[in-house]
Amino acid sequence: MNDTYDVLIIGGGPAGLAAAIAAHAGGAQVLIVEREAQLGGILKQCVHDGFGLERYGEALAGPEYAARDAETVRALGIDVSVGTFVLDAQRSDGRCTLTLTNAQGVWRVTAKALVLATGCRERTARQVLIHGDRPAGVFTAGCAQNLVNLQGMQPARRVVILGSGDIGLIMARRLTLEGAEVVGVYEAKSQPSGLPRNIAQCLNDFGIPLFLSTTVTRTLGRDRLEAVEICDVDEHMRPIAGTERLVECDTLLLSVGLIPENELAERLGVPLSPVTHGPIVDQSLQSEVDGIFAAGNCLLVNDLVDYVSEQGMRAGAEAARVALRGQHRTLAQVRMGSGVASCAPQLIDLEADVHEVSFYLRSDAAYRKAEVLFVSEGEVLQKRRLAAVRPAEAIRMTVDVSGMGDDVWVSIAGEQRS
Ligand SMILES: Cc1cc2nc3c(=O)[nH]c(=O)nc-3n(C[C@H](O)[C@H](O)[C@H](O)COP(=O)(O)OP(=O)(O)OC[C@H]3O[C@@H](n4cnc5c(N)ncnc54)[C@H](O)[C@@H]3O)c2cc1C
Structure with missing residues (x-):
């Protein structure tokens, strides 16, 4: 060293x-x-x-x-x-x-x-503002994955999973294979967050239900978790009063980002x-x-x-x-236009030898017949058509930036899906 x-x-x-x-x-x-x-x-x-x-x-x-x-x-x-x-x-x-x-x-x-x-x-329970008691049995999905796969422990018998991110979906299957009962996966958004292959292979194949537009609002239990309060949510993901119900469980797994x-x-x-x-x-x-x-x-x-x-x-x-x-660098910006929720890299060094650039994008909504467009000074640098895009699935696109001016816009258009 x-x-x-x-x-x-x-x-x-x-x-x-x-x-x-x-x-x-x-x-x-x-x-x-x-x-x-x-x-x-x-x-x-x-x-x-x-x-x-x-x-x-x-x-x-x-x-x-x-x-x-x-x-x-x-x-x-x-x-x-x-x-x-x-x-x-x-x-x-x-x-x-x-x-x-x-x-x-x-x-x-x-x-x-x-x-x-x-x-x-x-993200932890505190970051998604779940109220109530603080009993044992509330884990992030990755923490449970570590306990089961690396430490040989089985931390759960009856499980509620909050969030349909991939790690939660994978843990729904893993805990089922280890003998636990997964009551359901509850997702506040109206669309699942995980990859379609994980919804199919980890939930559908095991008969585990996915509840969309629903969230956990409270944990109940003294020493160990006994139940969670579930609520329906509106289009702004705010709990709807009067929809509260209790689901008995000893474990709440969080897969919320x-x-x-x-x-x-x-x-x-x-x-x-x-x-x-x-x-x-x-x-x-x-x-x-x-x-x-x-x-x-x-x-x-x-x-x-x-x-x-x-x-x-x-x-x-x-x-x-x-x-x-x-x-020596001369940096120009890549700006996000309509339909784009995130994009990296956000800058282009006009002096670099790297001209074939891999961009990683996410759309701001689900679109059918989508078109991803990179434009510089009115010239189309690259266009790609995709049958469908969703925020949960990253789009990777290679763009030749050798002909670009000192700014680039990226946008995504298509028929918006509900
Ligand atoms: C819990 C969990 C489960 C996942 N499961 C899947 C999955 O099933 N399938 C999938 O495709 N992707 C999964 N992912 C995504 C996965 O993180 C990526 O696919 C990939 O592992 C990311 O690689 P990385 O090198 O960026 O980060 P990591 O794999 O997280 O590696 C980062 C490393 O940096 C070390 N480190 C961090 N800070 C410091 C520091 N200050 N000093 C020294 N070392 C440091 C960490 O100890 C760690 O070893 C999962 C992610 C998480 C968090």
């Missing part, structure tokens, strides 16, 4: 591993810093299959997917420091200095470029997007602070790990380029 590297990578999940491999291939000296005892990130606890269909053309389990890149990192001899926490992060004179700690002590390490690959965290983990980015003065909650980046996935990159779920919440790895590879390769060869 050295005191100085070309590229430091914070987080050893799929984004960080891909970034490390790409930065190493670019000739950089790389260190991965991971706070857990093992590499692999959240995929360590995702024992179901379905990972890697795009990247490998195979349906791998989460740990299998992560192991491929972790083994490559080991084989390449890339430096890794696990069980290591970042105590402080500073940027000055074009370098990042991190103060790290692990069982061996506290030390400082400096690098020319930093890739943030810190993932995301789950993920929040990119960006405390380090904030400490380093990296501007964050109020839309994606991740750093605002250009096509190299470099933030507005020179030399600081972001990839994976700390950049934006991704549906597919394949996109996470793609972002890691791009950020790692570009971090190596900047660390070894320097850069």
Whole structure:
């Protein structure tokens, strides 16, 4: 382990591993810093299959997917420091200095470029304003996934799941297979949030009902959860008085969204997007602070790990380029027009060599016969037709930005579905 590297990578999940491999291939000296005892990130606890269909053309389990890149990192001899926490992060004179700690002590390490690959965290009961008692038995879906899949525990007998995000759907199936009764999945929106394949394979195949436009308003129970209060909600997702009913259960799982983990980015003065909650980046996935990159779920919440790895590879390769060869940037904005709820990257560096840019978009509503349009100074850069789009499914689109002027608009149009 050295005191100085070309590229430091914070987080050893799929984004960080891909970034490390790409930065190493670019000739950089790389260190991965991971706070857990093992590499692999959240995929360590995702024992179901379905990972890697795009990247490998195979349906791998989460740990299998992560192991491929972790083994490559080991084989390449890339430096890794696990069980290591970042105590402080500073940027000055074009370098990042991190103060790290692990069982061996506290030390400082400096690098020319930093890739943030810190993932995301789950929204908790407090963040969705559930009132009532505070008994045991209220978990985030990921916490329950960890208990069941990594620690061999069965924390639930009769389960209510709030939110139809993918992790909740996957846990509905997992807990059913472990012998629990899943009473239902309750979703405040009028459309499910998870992928259609997860609704089919995790709920429909097991006869688990999905209740739309419904929410949990209260938890009841002294030591352990005994029941939850369910309410119908209006089109603004406000509970409708008079629709309250109790559902008996000993467990409430929350699958109500993920929040990119960006405390380090904030400490380093990296501007964050109020839309994606991740750093605002250009096509190299470099933030507005020179030399600081972001990839994976700390950049934006991704549906597919394949996109996470793609972002890691791009950020790692570009971090190596900047660390070894320097850069000069001229940034232009990508503006969101009608129909677009989120878009990353939000900037284009007009001087960069990267012209084929992967954009990750979400629509603001469900549309049929949709058309995604990138326009620069009245010229259509790229147009793509899709049979249907929904906010729950990210759209990935590759656009050649070589002919663009100093601003680009992206919009989504189509027939809106109710
Ligand atoms: C609970 C949960 C379950 C999921 N299940 C699925 C699923 O079944 N299928 C699917 O396709 N996607 C799933 N996802 C999405 C999944 O997160 C992504 O597919 C992918 O794992 C994201 O990769 P990442 O590298 O960006 O983040 P992560 O895999 O979360 O890795 C981030 C890593 O950074 C480390 N880290 C964070 N902060 C620091 C710090 N300050 N210092 C050092 N290390 C740090 C973390 O310990 C972690 O190892 C799930 C997400 C969550 C939260």
